[in-house]
Amino acid sequence: MQNKWIYILLTLASVITYGQVNLTLDADKNEYGGKDIVNLTIVLELNGSDLVQQTGFQLPDLSKFNIIGSGSVTNTVIDPATNTLITQKVSRIALEPKKKGKIKIGSVLVTVNNKIYKTEPFDVNIRDIVDKRSLASNTSGEVYLNMEIEDREVYQDQPTIAVLKVYSRNMDNLRKVKNIRLPQQDNINVHPINFAKSEIDPSGNGNMASQVLAMFMVFPNEAGYVEVPGVSASVSTYSHKNKIVSNKVKLNVRKLPEGAPESFKNAVGNFNVSVYNASKEKPEAKKPMNVVVKLTGEGNLPDLELPKIAASPDYEVFAPKITSKVSPGTTGMKGVVLANYVIIPNKSGDISIKTEPFSFFDPQDRDYIDIGQKILAVKTFSHDQIMESRTTVEKVNEYTNNLLETVNTPVLKTTSFKVKEKSKFHWSILLTNIAILLGLFIAYLLFKTWQKKRTLVRETVSQKPLGSVAETEKEIRELMKTDINDYFGYLENLKDNNEYDKFFATLEELDQEVRNQYFKGSVAEFKTFLEKHKGSSLAEEYGNLQQRIEMEKYSPVKSLEGIEELLKTIVNLYSQISK
Template sequence: MKDRLIYILLTFASVIAYGQVNLSLDADKTEYAGKDIVNLTIVLELNGSDLVQQTGFQLPDLSKFNIIGSGSVTNTVIDPATNTLITQKVSRIALEPKKKGKIKIGSVLVTVNNKIYKTEPFDVNIREIIEKRSLAANNSNEVYLNMEIEDREIYQDQPTIAILKVYSRNMDNLRKVKNIRLPQQNNINVHPINFNKSEIDPSGYGNMPSQILAMFMIFPNEAGYVEVPAVSASVNSYSNKNKISSNKIKLNVKRLPEGAPDCFKNAVGNFTVSVYHAAKEKAEAKKPLNVVVKVSGEGNLPDMELPKIAASPDYEVFAPKITTKVSPGTSGMKGEILANYVVIPKKSGTISIKTEQFAFFDPESREYVDLGQKVLALDALSHDQVLEARTTVEKVNEYTNNLLETVNTPVLKTTSLKVKEKSKFHWNILLVNIAILLGLFVVYLLFRTWQKKRALVRETVPSKPLGSVAETEKEIRELMKTDINDYFGYLENLKDHSEYEKFFATLEDLDQEVRNQYFKGSVAEFKTFLEKHKGSALAEEYGMLQQKVQIEKYSPVKSQEGLEELLKTIVNLYSQISK
């Protein structure tokens, strides 16, 4: 019985060893920089002559990468020890990441002998892309601009959002970046979203403080690989002005699908078209009228070709006046564009004003939408028909107004006269005006009485002799002098209760009070004053204190020891200044 069992186990082992399938998917590393190429290796090993690969490699979703290259090789050998045929197929895929962060790479599938084999999914980490361009030789003052675009694979004329950030180890440099110039190039259209600076992030890339400077939309108007040029800005300081530039980003712009209608031009998004007669008057033959073609929706609205009014023998049309009302949206520029045409009907009767056929491509559904022509039907009247359609009152009013506008007499200028409705007298308005006049008269009497009393008091009080300018300034300073010991005690209480926001707000109030005693508005003026009257050492100590306060204020982690030391410095310095 034991011999039979051993024989069965050996038979199963030989079968398993004879027909074995190994499938693996690996990356060359797990963490990549923003511009590194991700290399994937797929290995399929078939041990046995009866194993047949029925399908090719079914790749996972790689939409978050650009495939820039691939290749495969197949090797076949016979193991001399076991006389087993071994077939090995190796495929390599080179990928360029579109986004930063952690990206999951799914399983590769293959079918061998009616059985599906798959690999295990894994994650790769793409670090943030930052190109550093030095502003100065001092590392503590370097400033970097970085342009970030999340979606780098888009259709032609479809927008993608770009974010401009600034990085610097010195937080004060972030506030000096100005004069931002967005990229300009023939194959892209750029529209700003906003230039509102965000709050400073103290824990940016590489623990450098960062700040968002601007957001803008980019519309590539040609397919292929489109490189977005760098964004430039200037860093202004007291001594000089430096120019800095951001990184460049390459977009993979896909061609629009085949099967576009003949009337499709370059509209990408979601739009509606309408045509209407702008004025309320009736259309009259051989007289101009305003016709508006309105295109509304969201997409490449400011850059697309608008549908025009088609030519017709029934009317004459002139070049339109374009009015644009757009703002940034979630998937493009949204709003409406009005094309105001002047149209002159050539004949009386019913005429149809038609627009050109219009179609657009919807990126969400990936389909073309043909809106066709829009038609405005008008009944153009002849001049006699317009006169007959008027009522008797309208005729009389028009005749009277025309007469008064065209005829002047030596005595009366009648052009200013019009047929007006008879008005009635309002007693409420008269009573309100009388009450206002009485109130003003009472206020005047009270003012005169107060002036007489003030003159009597001035006569009885002897005038105080005036002192020198220095003595007057000293008296005012004594009156404005604040007991800073109250601030010291309050700051100590806030520190003990870890109320950091109130601590720094109170410290700013203390500094403002002390500067007001010496009639100095800004920190720079007060520092100059201290250097001139209190000595350069005290002025330097004041400047160093301001830097320490900024560092502690924007530090992400605040400690009691650091605030204790800062409070001691504050008490010592302001006590010396207020002596």
Template sequence: MQYKLIYIFLTLASVISYGQVNLSMDADKSEYGGKDIVNLTIVLELNGSDLEQQTKFQLPDLSKFNIIGSGSFTNTFIDPATNTQIIQKISRIALEPKKKGKIKIGSVLVTVNNKIYKTEPFDVSVRDVIEKKSLAGNTSNEIYLNMEIEDKEVYQDQPTIAVLKVYSRNMDNLRKVKNIRLPQQDNINVHAINFNKSEIDPSGYGNMASQVLAMFMVFPNEAGYVEVPSVSASVSSYSNKSKIVSNKIKLNVKKLPEGAPNCFKNAVGNFKVSVYSPAKENAETQKPLNVIVKVSGEGNLPDMELPKIASSPDYEVFAPKITSRVSPGTTGMKGEILANYVVIPKKTGVISIKTEKFAFFNPEKSEYTDLGQKMLSVDALSHEDAMESRSTVEKVNEYTNNLLETVNTPVLKTTSFKVKEKSKFHWNILLINIAILLALFVAYLIFKTWQKKRTLVRETVPSKSLGSVAETEKELRKMLKTDIDDYFSYLENLKDNGEYEKFFATLEEMDQDVRNEYSQGSTTEFKAFLDRYKGSSVAEEYGTLQQKIQIEKYAPVKSSEGLDELLKAIVNLYSQISK
């Protein structure tokens, strides 16, 4: 009986050791300063090939922190003592505390083989933390700037896209934000994507209206935790001008992997290098030759170090002129950069103009690519050989250009341009001139006759009576009368086509024409005029209609039913006014 119990105990022990699950979470330390980062490490160890992780790590409530970075990796190996497969899954999370004091970090949950495992909660102590708001700005103005970066974990010199938004409870404040200044700092390079304002979102953060103001790329040029500074802008109104700033964001910049080629400097992306000469004529010794090194692709193109032309005793090279043709892409700045060098060959024969070796890191493949050297072969001729290889026309052009450039040209003799007198008289020219003079004289007589007839007709027409002042005013009013029906049909077309901005602009133009018809400048004067001559009901209806127009004009979402009702009211009222 005793041997059976020992056998059962050993069997259970072997089963337990074969299918063991260990889950733990620890912080790098228990006390943190105001600027320290809380680093959490979660380790899941599965001892046994039959164990299956069914869910991801379910993190505890981390609302008292800002998550500024995370990463994970998996290790798999065989324990030689027990011949058991061991899988280790390790995740790390970098947190920024929002508040000071003792903060409790709860349990991490994970399900393995239909069983839930959890870690033990623990406390961390944080001191001297300055509270930060997710939206930074001047609260008195009720307008805020917020910078958002979705990908906060990138490689060094790899771009991440930042979006700048403005928030306000009053939509009218969104139009007052101007003069956006992107962040500038030594450890980041910033390139604008666009400053195109988006459509206004009426239901943004905290039930405030929001609008995208700008998008830009941030290229961190050093590893570690890099803080992107605030973006600033000005809020201009008729009374004053104030400045608002956005929040700051920390990036977890990963160091580039080991094993970089010796020629790698700071190029991150995907690039190509080529070298060529745009000159069509043959190269000549001791004469300048243009050689262009072109780097094209997408990445940190404007900020990377370009490959130079390597020095050689066969030629002399001078500093290049850089031409940049880049624009924002999906994974960086894309386009091409041209380095135009002046190279002077020093010997005759075939000369190899080589660039420095060039390598770049591709973050999509997480590997380095070595492009090596690029070479341009040039056959340099002596001056005599170059002259012999040219055609006769090229030699004449060369000689003429040299003469004009180097020789002072004497004053030309004007006598050589003097027209010589001819003894023969040309009767044809005389007859043509006489015919032209006769034609002009006949045209003048016809014009004078037509002018006299027109004067006689004007004198025989009886003059019309000017009439009284009231009749004259009535005639002028008929001439100035606005064709209101054309406006109605045009407004109907604009409404049906959804051209709402043009609809309200045309409506203001129609209202201005109607007021001008009655010589009334402002809406207040016109309302008083309607009260005197059309009745108080029409005047009140006019004032109410103006309020409805303003409400519909500035409504964030315009409905076709509301505009139909508004257009019916406009047609009804303005038809009564224009009677």
């Protein structure tokens, strides 16, 4: 009987402890000064694997504060004593008080397994308040930027994704935020992912509407606590332009593990290296050849130190030309980086062109991977060997090509008729070269005859009276004037066909044509010209349009709605400029 009661008590104890939900809301202190930040901490603890959080945290009315930052972290452990799954979610909200006195902070609500849990409300006392105007006071004083970085613990040179959001009680204010400037600092490298604005969320924190403005990757290049500076933007209205700045975020950057190979420098991710000969001609001693070192992969690709071609007495190597094509990936920037070297072999025969050893750190495997050196075996020939290996037809073709390269008439660009080396004899190529030379000679004679006749006609025609400089410039502008409506129609077709590369190339051509009408070579000169002759408002619109075009052009994900809105702005602005 006694054992039976013990069994019942143990069963009741296990039922009481199993499936427990704890929800708390605390402030870091009870009394604050006017310049202090109120830090709220929300903790939700679920003891049991069958507990499911069905809703997010429903915050109380925080209209008496400015929300300047927020973040959350989730931890899951198993209690070894009871073998119970414990899930803990911690969220922190940083608030700036708007008024002094006693302010009540209400309850936080959350739904777990169809049951609503809430915290107890409490008061905080604000001793005094500094009366300061918001940086965006002309927009109702309620436009705030917030930078969110969920993964704040990364390795050195490992990326973390940052999301920039804007908050305001007035949805119209969200459309006035422009000119986003990403943070710049020596101990971080920042690369944009996209600047495409999301749909407006009307139910953001503190009953304020919110919108995602930008996403970017942050690569901390030193270990320790690294603070990411705030992102700045401007809030533009008809009469003012005000600057707003987001919160700062501190990252815990872990130092890379010990035991790195000697060839490791700063490559973090997953990469591969290859080397190849890009020259089409046979390698010849004492003649330059192009050798390319190709690095592909995903990680801190734009910022890592490329493996160089190792020095050797067999060849002379010069500084490379670096080209890259990278785009945002899931674990970093992915793509390809090419280092194009000019190498001059010092001797004929077999030579080995080697790269420096290369290794990288893989954050997923938490280990260093050494891929060693890459070797390109090249057989070079002396000049006599190259000449002996050529056939008679190849020598004739080389002589013709040299002639076409050095003799160029104003009538026809002959260098485009160069003949490539062929391994077979082609009579058609030889006859074509002879015909081209005869045609060029006849065209040259005709051109000289036409020049003499033109000189005689010019001497007999009376000179037209010269006008003023302004009249002459106006006449030239009218002759150079381009019908931009043709460009508008072509851009519309490119947009409908999703040919965005041609779209932006045509747009650059349109801008160049319009600037040529006013004899302005650069965008800066043209903007100054517009400000002087057509008003500062139109010049500012032109500058903002150029910046917006650059953002849309290099955005990895392009939306049809964004391109349509951009095209409408282009048609409106260039129509005003060309009046």
